[in-house]
Every structure is written in structure tokens, then in C-alpha cells.
Amino acid sequence: MSVSFVLRAGERGYARLVSTGVNATYVAGHPDGVITRHSSFNFHEYQSGLAGFGSIRVFGDEVFSPGGTGYNMHPHHNFIICAFVLGGALTHVNTIGKVDELRAGDYYVFSAGAGGKHAELNIGQEDTRIIYLWVLPSQLLAPPSYLRGRFDAKANANRFACLIGNEPGALPIGQTLKVTRLVTGRNSTPVYRPSPARGVYAFVVEGEARIGDIILGSGDSMALTGEDRIEIAARSGTDLLLVETAL
Amino acid sequence: MKKYLCLGCGFSYDEARGLPEHGITPGTPWADIPDDWICPDCGTPKSGFEMVEIPYWSRT
Numbered sequence: 001m002s003v004s005f006v007l008r009a010g011e012r013g014y015a016r017l018v019s020t021g022v023n024a025t026y027v028a029g030h031p032d033g034v035i036t037r038h039s040s041f042n043f044h045e046y047q048s049g050l051a052g053f054g055s056i057r058v059f060g061d062e063v064f065s066p067g068g069t070g071y072n073m074h075p076h077h078n079f080i081i082c083a084f085v086l087g088g089a090l091t092h093v094n095t096i097g098k099v100d101e102l103r104a105g106d107y108y109v110f111s112a113g114a115g116g117k118h119a120e121l122n123i124g125q126e127d128t129r130i131i132y133l134w135v136l137p138s139q140l141l142a143p144p145s146y147l148r149g150r151f152d153a154k155a156n157a158n159r160f161a162c163l164i165g166n167e168p169g170a171l172p173i174g175q176t177l178k179v180t181r182l183v184t185g186r187n188s189t190p191v192y193r194p195s196p197a198r199g200v201y202a203f204v205v206e207g208e209a210r211i212g213d214i215i216l217g218s219g220d221s222m223a224l225t226g227e228d229r230i231e232i233a234a235r236s237g238t239d240l241l242l243v244e245t246a247l
Numbered sequence: 248m249k250k251y252l253c254l255g256c257g258f259s260y261d262e263a264r265g266l267p268e269h270g271i272t273p274g275t276p277w278a279d280i281p282d283d284w285i286c287p288d289c290g291t292p293k294s295g296f297e298m299v300e301i302p303y304w305s306r307t
Contacts, residue, residue, distance in 0.1 A: 044255060047295075057254055057297075075288045078257035112257055113304070140250070140259055142304035 002226040003212070004199065005050060009219025012061070013039035013046025019069065028121055029069030037062045040203070040221055053223045054199045054245030055175055058134030061203075061219065063127050064088075070121035070128075076112035080135040080173060082164060083108050083120070084151075084181075084241070086205060088128030094118040098146045105151045107163055109171045113142035131205070133243065138175050147171045151181055158188045165244075176246035184238045192230040192242060199225045199247045207238025251277055252299045255291030259299075 017023050019033035027035060037043075040059035041052050051057075057079070064070045066088075073093065083090065084107040092100045094110060095117045102108065110118060122128035149171045151163055162170040165178030176198075182190065184207070194200050202211060203221040210233040214222060224230060225247060234240060248263040260266065260280075265273035269287050271280065277298075284293045 042254070044291075051297075074256070076257045077288070078252060078259055134257075136252070136299065137301065139304035140299075140301050 002224060003214070004053065004223035004225055006214055006222040007040055007050070007220065009038070009217065011049075012219070013043060013049055015039070015045060025072060026074065027069070028072045028119070029065065030067045032065070033067060033069035034065045035062060035069060035071075038219065053201050054247050055136040055177060056133065056201060056243060056245055057136060058132060059201070059203065059221075059243075060132040061129075062132060063129050064120075064122035065127060066122055066125050068121055068123055071119060073117045073119040075115065075117045077115050078137050078140055079112050080137055080175060081110045081112065081118075082133040082135070082179065083110070084131040084133070084163070086129040086131065086239075088122060088126045089124040090128050090130060091121040091123050092118060093121075094146055096144050096146050100146075100148060102148065105153060106148060107151065107171075108146060108148040109164060109173055111137065111142060111145045111174060113137070113144040116144040131203075131241065133179070135173070135175050135177055135245075142174060153183045156181070157183060157185045158190070160190055160192060160242075178244040180242040180244070182232065182234060182238070182240040182242070184234045184236055186236045187234070189231060189233045192232060194227060194230065194244050196228065197247065198244050199223055200227065200230060201243040201245065202232070203241045203243075205239035205241060207235055207240070209234040209238050209240055248274075249277060250299050250301065251296040253286040253289065253291050254295050254297055255286060256289035258286050258288045260296065
């Protein structure tokens with residue numbers, strides 16, 4: 001097994017953003033509003049870690065406190081921004097003209113392309129937890145687009161579900177990329193088979209999974225290359241994301 | 248002529264196109280842009296850009 005890196009939860013970049021002071025316009029919410037962000041790759045002030053993996057540049061594990069906290073409308077180009085809501089609710093507003101409400105299990109693919117803005121807000125009464133994945137596009141300045149999907153954990157228990165990529169039922173994306181989720185209700189050992197010459201970034205949202213001789217707990221992640229078969233021994237109650245990317 | 252992408256927001260700079268609206272004439276090499284230049288959209292420093300070899304979108 002060829003392991004590119006193992007990144008423990010506590011080794012990730014950490015940022016705590018409040019809605020007052022220098023970030024008062026960037027961060028939405030009442031004065032007590034707080035965003036916490038754990039970054040697997042270099043992002044904003046965090047620049048002492050990994051640059052990325054394949055076409056992945058951002059993998060942020062974020063929590064927005066209740067009461068309108070989040071990111072005010074701000075601009076993007078080019079990046080394909082994917083969001084996976086893990087808990088609470090997310091209000092997404094974009095300049096394509098979409099206002100969307102996403103709850104746990106919902107996810108979107110927002111391709112900023114030639115230019116778009118978005119706001120991300122928690123207007124609910126509980127914390128919102130979201131994974132943000134940013135991917136380099138295969139073409140610059142494409143027309144912006146927004147698609148949303150839903151992951152049904154019960155219907156997909158103990159097996160791989162493709163959320164994004166070139167598979168039936170998955171959201172298409174303008175990049176050689178596939179995002180797969182595994183949620184287990186019992187100890188399971190499914191085998192993931194990447195396409196040739198791809199790398200796989202595995203992130204444990206919750207629970208515990210063993211890949212080869214490496215045990216990953218909540219917030220831990222690793223990247224693999226040169227594999228055509230990845231056996232994942234996941235304990236009951238594990239929630240895992242796999243991002244397969246061209247290298 | 249190379250292209251650079253802001254890792255803070257995705258804003259792209261193309262040496263061939265420059266950024267005339269921001270006072271950078273077409274054909275300006277990345278190396279000639281001052282080190283204290285920041286992304287016009289999000290303020291990310293010049294060091295937070297990555298050189299990319301990605302073609303422009305085309306309808307075909």
C-alpha cells in the first residue's frame with residue numbers, strides 16, 4: 001500500500017472566526033457568532049501544512065454556531081466548491097439565483113467558474129457542521145452552476161454511496177473526481193476500487209476505520225496512491241468520506 | 248504565458264491577458280507583479296497563488 005500521508009485530527013489547521021473585528025464583514029451572525037474550521041490543507045492563514053492532494057485544494061471541517069452565523073456573500077471564481085452538511089441546517093444563497101436550505105445528508109456542488117458569489121448561513125437553533133471541499137476545475141471560467149443532492153444514510157447503510165462523480169444517481173462534476181460516503185450500522189469491511197492512476201483521500205467524519213495497518217479515528221484522514229483495491233474495516237457507527245482524484 | 252489561481256477564492260491571473268482594470272497591462276509576467284500585490288477579489292497575498300495549466304472553458 002502506498003500511503004501519501006496520514007493526517008491526524010489534531011494536526012489539521014485550526015481557525016476560530018468571530019463575527020466582530022477584522023472579520024466583521026466576512027463572518028455573518030450576531031456578535032457571539034463563531035465559526036470553527038479545521039483545515040486538512042493550507043487555507044487562508046494556515047500555510048504550514050499540506051498544499052493539497054490531486055485536484056483537492058481545500059478540505060474544511062467547519063462548525064457554524066446558531067443565530068445566523070456563517071459567511072456573508074463573497075466572491076469566487078473557478079473553484080468547484082462542494083459542501084456536505086453533516087448536522088444542523090445550512091442556508092446557501094448564490095448569484096446564480098439559488099436560495100437553498102440544506103440539512104444533514106444534503107450536499108451541493110457549486111462551480112464558481114467565470115464568477116459567482118455565495119453566502120453560507122446557519123439560521124437554525126443548533127450548530128451546523130459542514131465539510132467544504134474545493135477542487136480545481138478542468139477548465140477555467142466555465143459558466144457557473146449549482147447542483148444539490150441528498151445522501152440517504154438508511155438506504156445506503158454499510159455500503160459505498162457515490163455522491164459526486166460519473167455514476168448513476170451522483171451529481172456530475174467538471175473534473176476527474178469522485179466523492180463516496182460510507183455510513184455503517186455494523187462492523188463492515190467493504191472494498192473500494194479506485195480507477196487506475198487515481199489517488200484517494202479518506203476522511204473519517206465519525207467513528208473508526210482501519211485501512212491497511214493504519215487506524216483512523218474521528219477527524220483523522222489519509223491519502224493513498226497506486227491502489228486498485230482498498231479494504232476499509234469500519235466499526236459500527238462510522239461515517240467516512242472518500243475523495244478519488246486524478247493525480 | 249502562464250496562468251495563476253488564487254487559492255483563497257479562485258480568482259485567475261493570466262499573463263497574456265493581464266488585468267487592465269487593475270492597472271496590469273496584458274503581457275505582464277507574474278514575476279513583474281510586486282510581491283505586495285494582493286488578490287483584487289479577496290486580498291490573498293501574491294504568495295497564495297498557484298501556477299496552473301488549465302485551459303479555458305469552451306463550448307465545444
